[in-house]
Amino acid sequence: MYKENRKLFTDDEYIVRMWEKEYIQDLVARFMYAWSNGERREALENCWVRKTHNRRDASWGENNGFYVGYDEVVRHFVAEYEDECKADLKAFQDARPEKGYTGADLGLGKTLLHDCTTPLLYIADDGQTARYLCYDVGMESTGKPDGSSESFFEVGLCFIELIKEGDDWRIWHLVYEHDFSMEAGKDYGSLPRILSPEDDAVFTRHHGTPTKASDVYNDLYGWEYIYWDMPAPYKTYEEEEGYGPRGKIGKKYYDRII
C-alpha cells in the first residue's frame, strides 16, 4: 500500500505552517507579477535569497542547463533581457530618430505575462525549506517599429525551491521547463514534430548559455519525470532530491536508480 510521509503537528504548528503556505504562494505570485512587469532585477532582489551562502548556491534551470550562483541568475534573467530590450529600443530609435527615444524607454514594445497556476506546495517537516510547482500559462510579445510584432503564448512547468532566511521565505532554486511557444496566428498543429535548427531557434531563444549545460528537459517527451520531480511531503532538504543543479531534475531514469 502506498505510504507517504505525513508528520502530525500540534494545532499551533499547523497554524504556522498553513500561514506560511499562504505566504509562499503570495511570494511566488509577487515574483511572477514583477517578471510580468519587466521588473526582473526587482523580482530577484525582493523574492530571491539574500544570504551569501544561499546566493552562492542559487540557481535557475532552463531546458538546456543550469545558471549557477546568484550572479549567473542575474546574467541570464536580467542582463540578457536588458540586452534584448536595448536591441529592441535601438530598432525603434533607428527607424524613427525624430522621436528621441531614450534609455528611459527600455522595454518599449514589450508585453509579458507569466503566472503561477495549479500550485502544488509542500513545506518540509523541519520548516526550513519548501518545494513548489506551478504551471505558467504566459505570453511574450515584442513590438517592431513597422507595427508588426513577435508574439507568443509561452507555457511551461516552474519548479521552485524556497529556503527560510530568518523569518522570510526566499526563492533559492528555480527550474523553468519550457514546454511550448505558440506564435500568434500560426497553426501550431501544422508544425512538424522535428524542426530545422533555424526554425527551432525561436523556441529556444530564451534558454541562453547556462553555466552548467545539460539536457534538463526535452519537450519532445513531455513531463515524463513529473511523478518523480513534483513536490511531495518530505522531512528535510537533501541536495540530490532538490531543484538545484545537483538535484534530481534533468536526471534520466538510469541516473535515478540507486
Add this chain to the structure above:
Amino acid sequence: MNTKLSRQQRIFNVAAGQMVEELKGRHAYLHGVNFGREEYGVFWLRSTDTTWGHGWGRLIGYDEMFKAHCGPAADEMFGSARFTGWFGHEMDGHDRRSTNWGASHVLASPVIEVADDGKTARSWYLTPGTMMNRFGRDGKHRSGGWLWERYGSDFVYHDGKWWWAHEQVCPDIAGSMDAENWARKMYDRCKASGDLGPAVSAPKNADHGPPRTDKVSRHQEWSLWQTVQHTVDPPVPYAHMDEENTYSPGYNKFDVILPQNRQYGGDVIDD
C-alpha cells in the same frame, strides 16, 4: 460562512482545504501525462461509491474508474495506443504516456468547502488549459490545442487521510492553437448537421468514452442553442454530504460503505 465551529474545527477545516488544493494539484500534473496508476492507484478512495464523470456519463465504483484510467482502455481513451508501431528507437527509454498526452488542465478560481462534520470536502475549479504535444495525431505533426472546462470534486476523510471520491468533468469549449475561429467552427458544424435551432440539445457524447455503467450525459459541449449549464456549481457551506451537496448524486453513502470496503480491491486502506 459557518461561524459556529470551534477553534479546533477551524484549524482542521483550513488544513483540509489546503489538502484539497494539494490533491487537485497532484491530479492536474499526473493527469497531464496520463499517469493513471500514480494517481488513481494512490489517492483515490477505494469504494463502490467512488465515481468519475465526464460529458459521456459516469464511471461507477473504484474498479470501473481504475480500469478506465489505468488499463488498455486508458491507452485507447488517451490515445497512446496509437504509438504502437509508430516509432523505433526514438521511443526507447521514454514513456509513451507523457509523450503522447500533454493535457495541461491548469487550475484556477478555486472554491473549496469543508463539511461541518469534517468528514467530506468539496471543490470547484475552472481550467483555461492547453492540450499540447509534439507527436500529434499522426506522429508527424505537432498537436496544439486549448480546452476550457469546469470541475466539481468531492473528497472523503477516512482513516486520517483525505481521499478523492467524486470527479465531474465538464468540458465547455476547445480549439486549436492558434489557428481557428472556434465560434465559427461551431456554427459551421451546427449548420452542416442541421442543428440551427434550439431543439437540438440531445446528448451528443453517448457514443464516446470508456466502458461505463452510467451513460447519461450531465454536461454538453457548448452550443449555439443552450444556456450556461449549472452542472457543477461552486459548493456552499454544508453540514454533511448528501444529495444536495455532492457532485455525484446517488453515490454518497460513505458512512455506510466504507467499513465494507476496508479491504476493497485487496488493499488495506491505512496510513
